Amino acid sequence: MAKQATHFLCSECGWSGSKWFGRCPECGQWGTIAEFHEARPSAAARTRIARTRGQATAQTAGSGNAQSAKQGDFDGTDIRMIRTAPLSGVEGLAQPITEVDEQSVQRISTGFEEFDRVLGSGIVPGSVVLVAGEPGIGKSTLLLETAGKVAAANPQYQVLYVSGEESASQVRMRASRIHAIYENLLLASTTDLGTVLGLLESTKPLLTIVDSAQTIISADVDGIAGGSTQVREVASALIDMAKTYDIPVLLVGHVTKDGSIAGPRTLEHLVDVVCQFEGDAQTALRLLRATKNRFGPTDEVGCFDMSGEGIEEVTDPSQIFLSQTGAATSADGSGQTDASNGGAETTIPETEGTCVTFTVDGHRSLPIEVQSLVTTSALPTPRRAVNGIDSSRLAMLIAVLHRHGRVSVLSNDVYLSTIAGGLAKEPACDLAIALALASAAQHTPIPRNYVALGEISLTGQIRPVPRLEQRLREAARLGFTHALIPAHRSGTRVLHVPGITVIEVSTLARALSALDLQKRRAVRMD
Known part of the structure; x- marks a missing residue:
């Protein structure tokens, strides 16, 4: 078996390297670099891969091609090393773009006109929106109030709020303060990715909010919570589930000391929309900007006011x-x-x-x-x-x-x-x-x-x-x-x-x- 490479990862900014430093060369934080092994499938995942590899080797040997069977009997455990055979009957899959049906998508309103303007007239079903911001800026409050407004406007559907940072009772306390108590608003407190995916598949909610990407852990890969490997795996799994069942997902993301989104840069490439929730901690004004939007403009800004009763939108911020x-x-x-x-x-x-x-x-x-x-x-x-x-x-x-x-x-x-x-x-x-x-x-x-x-x-x-x-x-x-x-x-x-x-x-x-x-x-x- 190939030797596992040892890497060192910064828990603050996601920097990784082959040498340990007391101070991160990327973000400058002290004592944030820890050793971790290169991501590999877990024991259960390796068992499934080995079983699949054995079946593929047996089929190859049964065909009489001894040379192919010898090539399939490799030492590694990654099934992706087996060459994929071309799939027949794909002639009709590619068609001229002029013949593709243009379907009108019914967007979901967040209940905030300012939020809808930034997203491009609402949330697109099946999209994944990443909302990032500094600690305490109001990301969780904004999304919990959004969940409440969506649940109130659509009583026939369920809205799922998954928190990996707080317990269900703590989220319930905040929901009471901002008046977001509805029977069709479901709360779940878990950090396991499999549990989150199971909830999505069983409830089929109209909207899902995951708080946050850095706290959810997948059992199928190694790595610490918030690390590059875990964040990439969590984001990929949520995106696949969102596209499969047309469930929009609002994903909360942490930021580093310099204000950039924590985790791998590929996280911003994987999601459909990236929003920055920013503001001065000394003032109640909050601004929501879209730095990436596949379904709308990226030059819109939403204005909100932070108060003890939650977050209120400011439709005319000129007087402020x-x-x-x-x-x-x-x-x-x-x-x-x-x-x-x-x-x-x-x-x-x-x-x-x-x-x-x-x-x-x-x-x-x-x-x-x-x-x-x-x-x-x-x-x-x-x-x-x-x-x-x-x-x-x-x-x-x-x-x-x-x-x-x-x-x-x-x-x-x-x-x-x-x-x-x-x-x-x-x-x-x-x-x-x-x-x-x-x-x-x-x-x-x-x-x-x-x-x-x-x-x-x-x-x-x-x-x-x-x-x-x-x-x-x-x-x-x-x-x-x-x-x-x-x-x-x-x-x-x-x-x-x-x-x-x-x-x-x-x-x-x-x-x-x-x-x-x-x-x-x-x-x-x-």
Whole structure:
């Protein structure tokens, strides 16, 4: 028998090699590498293979071909080494694609419009969807609430929820909290792959949720739970069962320290849809993105809100990323009217150091409010603190603002942040970041009915951004009346969006001049 190779596997990221390391060379974790033997069939599986090999050898010897029988009597135990004979009668299997019947598939709604949008109008029967995310982000809560909504909408069918991480009573406690208690919602707590497959075959559920791929173990192969071999075997078996019985499977996946999906890379290739459930642990906002989708687009994003009652979808997330004084504005742009205090209208003064821009995420245009604070530095090296903005991008914009905008904050402490965990890392946010810095440095507020869109180059030029019209239409819907945008190039049409006064600027200096932020005044830092 061939010698079994010894490998070492990292339990954190799935790295494998032939040499042991105290620190994983892939993810950098200490003490996560353990020895394991190369995957091979278990004793029962080897017995079945040996029996099949013996039958094949006997049939070959009975045919009178001694040479073939000698070749079949090999030392290895893998039946795949026996050459497969060509199958006859396959002429009619291949047909022109124009003659293949196009069947309309009835998708299953998850009960969340945001989830359905990401999946492409619902779950396709027989598909396997991998939902990955950081620990505690809300993957299990989202899928358990999805199971409850599907069970409520289809009382004539059963929905199966398999948990390999929690007991059935623990899942029942969470289901009570999020109001997902239904008689046709079946709970099972097991880590055995054979048990899971048996449940799928016996119950034939409308939807199956397996939490998670790293906790289910197959008895037919060797390897630790969560290892590359086990994860690949579990995924392959679930995919085969899903395709055979047209049962959609939502599979939970863990992520490594760097945010990638744990386990072998082939896991993402095997499944039909890969979704990333992400968000900041300090905020309640959660975003669901599809990085792979065989049945729909991959540029959609779903917004959810995490609360004590579970997860709620956010159909209009625009108001989340704006402060309370940044959404609606007065007609003249001098301030904002607040009528929340008993119907009395009070004018709220404008604030320096804030500017609103719009980013495009999927097919959505989301507002991002950038807030900046510039103060006198008491340290030899001025401090730069950012939240939701790339720090290297900030350093570049500060240099461009000093060189081409004549507004210097090089010797000041700069604090830059966004509202509600929004991300202003798109190049289209450059102009808004620069204007917010200039507004804070010059102590001149930007009118709240203004938005800024544009990428800033190292030469101080304002470059165009994609989907500009889509951003302007969303700005007009939210009540903004003026927009600073890049000057249109020759050969392109002039944008005209009802309700928005467009101010075209070609350089950063002209943008600052349009908002009166280039004044030569003594900068006071109280």
